[in-house]
Amino acid sequence: MGGVVEQPDKGSQRSESFRLSGRRRWSDRVAHRLLGLIAGALCLLVVGVAAALLLRSLPLLSTFSLFELWGGQVWQPMRGLFGYAPFVVGSLWVTAVAMAVAVVPAVFSGIYLAEYVSERGRALLKPLLDLLVGIPSVVYGVWGVLFVVPLVRDWIGPWAEQTVGDALPFLGRTSPSGYGLLSAGLVLGIMVFPLIVAVTEEVMRSVPREMREALLSLGATRWETTKCSVRRVGLPGILAAVVLGFSRAFGETLAVMMTVGNVAQFPSTIFDPVYPLPALIANNYGEMMSVPLYEAALMHAALLLLGVVIIFNVGARLVIERLVRRIR
Amino acid sequence: MKQMRRRRVRRALEEQCFLWLMRLSLLGAVGVLGMIVGVICWRGAGALSWEMVSSLPEGGFYLGREGGILNALVGSLYLACGATVLALCLAVPVVFYLHTYASPGGRLRHGVRLALDILWGIPSIVYGAFGFAWMVYLGVRASLLAGILTLALVVLPILARTLDEVVEMTPVLLRESTLALGATRLEWMGVLLRQSLPGLLTAILLAFGRGIGDAASVLFTAGYTDNLPDSLLRPVASLPLAVFFLLGTPFPEVQARAYAAALILTIIVLGVSVSAHLSLARLGRYVIR
Numbered sequence: 001m002g003g004v005v006e007q008p009d010k011g012s013q014r015s016e017s018f019r020l021s022g023r024r025r026w027s028d029r030v031a032h033r034l035l036g037l038i039a040g041a042l043c044l045l046v047v048g049v050a051a052a053l054l055l056r057s058l059p060l061l062s063t064f065s066l067f068e069l070w071g072g073q074v075w076q077p078m079r080g081l082f083g084y085a086p087f088v089v090g091s092l093w094v095t096a097v098a099m100a101v102a103v104v105p106a107v108f109s110g111i112y113l114a115e116y117v118s119e120r121g122r123a124l125l126k127p128l129l130d131l132l133v134g135i136p137s138v139v140y141g142v143w144g145v146l147f148v149v150p151l152v153r154d155w156i157g158p159w160a161e162q163t164v165g166d167a168l169p170f171l172g173r174t175s176p177s178g179y180g181l182l183s184a185g186l187v188l189g190i191m192v193f194p195l196i197v198a199v200t201e202e203v204m205r206s207v208p209r210e211m212r213e214a215l216l217s218l219g220a221t222r223w224e225t226t227k228c229s230v231r232r233v234g235l236p237g238i239l240a241a242v243v244l245g246f247s248r249a250f251g252e253t254l255a256v257m258m259t260v261g262n263v264a265q266f267p268s269t270i271f272d273p274v275y276p277l278p279a280l281i282a283n284n285y286g287e288m289m290s291v292p293l294y295e296a297a298l299m300h301a302a303l304l305l306l307g308v309v310i311i312f313n314v315g316a317r318l319v320i321e322r323l324v325r326r327i328r
Numbered sequence: 329m330k331q332m333r334r335r336r337v338r339r340a341l342e343e344q345c346f347l348w349l350m351r352l353s354l355l356g357a358v359g360v361l362g363m364i365v366g367v368i369c370w371r372g373a374g375a376l377s378w379e380m381v382s383s384l385p386e387g388g389f390y391l392g393r394e395g396g397i398l399n400a401l402v403g404s405l406y407l408a409c410g411a412t413v414l415a416l417c418l419a420v421p422v423v424f425y426l427h428t429y430a431s432p433g434g435r436l437r438h439g440v441r442l443a444l445d446i447l448w449g450i451p452s453i454v455y456g457a458f459g460f461a462w463m464v465y466l467g468v469r470a471s472l473l474a475g476i477l478t479l480a481l482v483v484l485p486i487l488a489r490t491l492d493e494v495v496e497m498t499p500v501l502l503r504e505s506t507l508a509l510g511a512t513r514l515e516w517m518g519v520l521l522r523q524s525l526p527g528l529l530t531a532i533l534l535a536f537g538r539g540i541g542d543a544a545s546v547l548f549t550a551g552y553t554d555n556l557p558d559s560l561l562r563p564v565a566s567l568p569l570a571v572f573f574l575l576g577t578p579f580p581e582v583q584a585r586a587y588a589a590a591l592i593l594t595i596i597v598l599g600v601s602v603s604a605h606l607s608l609a610r611l612g613r614y615v616i617r
Contacts (some may be wrong), residue, residue, distance in 0.1 A: 029511040035425035039436060042422050043443045048451065049458050056461040105353030112350035129603045132361050134601040135594065136541025138568040142575065142590040143364045146371055158362035190360055223343040251451020253544040254572060278453045285548045295464065302457035306450060317442065
């Protein structure tokens, strides 16, 4: 071949073996279309879940206004009263207690894993955290019943009542059984701990190395370097990690259901039993067919849960994505 | 001079303070993990016997008479295996599509990843309600098939995201040299599949472990029965639900069986998880880096 590329006259220049044989090209095209279709279908699955739940809860939505449902405080399906407020508030409280327990240690652990631990130590510690993720919810529940509930009943409850119960009525003990907000929050906090650690670590490791090196060469200690990279770069990412943990905790069912006491009320102290949304759905599936609108009501509860979780998840993802892109 | 020294001491003190705080919180987490396993072992080992895992519950099992939880054990294995296989059939094409045909940075790629993230975040009780909505619509009762379908939805994002991470690690050079040799993108997919087989095994194991422990999704859809599953259209028992129901009885002997069932479940899940990590470490040696 010379330096000039000549116009091939319809393929006669190229030898036959260079061209894609018909079968190879055909299978490549078919695979492209088919797999693209499956991938597209997966995207539609999210919409499908939401749409199905919305359709099933339509009978309820056409009878009551959203304000009546979300603001209603009485839940008596037999009398046709569906007020979600105690359940939503209960869910929020349990999740808030869990976050209060988990966030600070989890963020510290994530930073430690990313900044201080050697590659070998990380290879040892991360699988341990993965084990913590893998333990089933019901086993956490059993552990909660066996360990956390007695701990709250016999130690934390009496102690809180004697020391700060008078000054802070919020910490006074009201539930003698130990089942309640604090027990469920402790169990839940331990369940979401590894998730927050993993995301925090990922965010902190995406901080550029040059920045760290520049700070260290200026004489900053390691902790000062860490502090600066958290403040300048990592903070939104850590916030996103916390939000992800929150949305995971919000939908947790079995472990919470087993330790939270399941009483539909607005809690007045941290030891009160409450009734979160997932427990409401899980506890009532058997009897819901006989009462009018009951099934629609539970589907609406699932929809509510789905909405909260999707909003939080997408928000956190967007923050992380933007952060990583900005750093690069 | 004195001021400088004082400042240095303060900085060192702050460093040490936070270092120990961080170590303490990580140590606490590992300690809690040990404690959970310890408490479950301690309380579960007492009631654990060969009869527990080898026989079906007989009349009065829930009152403290003889019997075992073989129905739940077998049912859980059926559910988790079926769900993992089904999720695999969906996850593998999607993930490999992302890495072969989809343009990097394209909209479909972005959309699929976002969808997987959202699906991953949806609580399993919502999947359970979704499955139940379909069951009511179609007029079918709780069955093994419904349980498998619902559980597959729970497992799918876990499988797909793990697989996506594994495939992502394939070196760019491998792709470029394969395509430069004149391979079609479908043939490149074959190379990619072989390259990521160890990771695929890990993803399958992790998904299986998650599937066998999930209770909220099968609560409505798979039901519960004292018999072994004999048909796809009949209800089936599962291990997490066995733990839950046994713990709900008022008799201490039966509650002890719940602890034993929880111990069995924990052993299975931890075994699967550990072997997932080991397999990645061992088989990962045969991967081109």
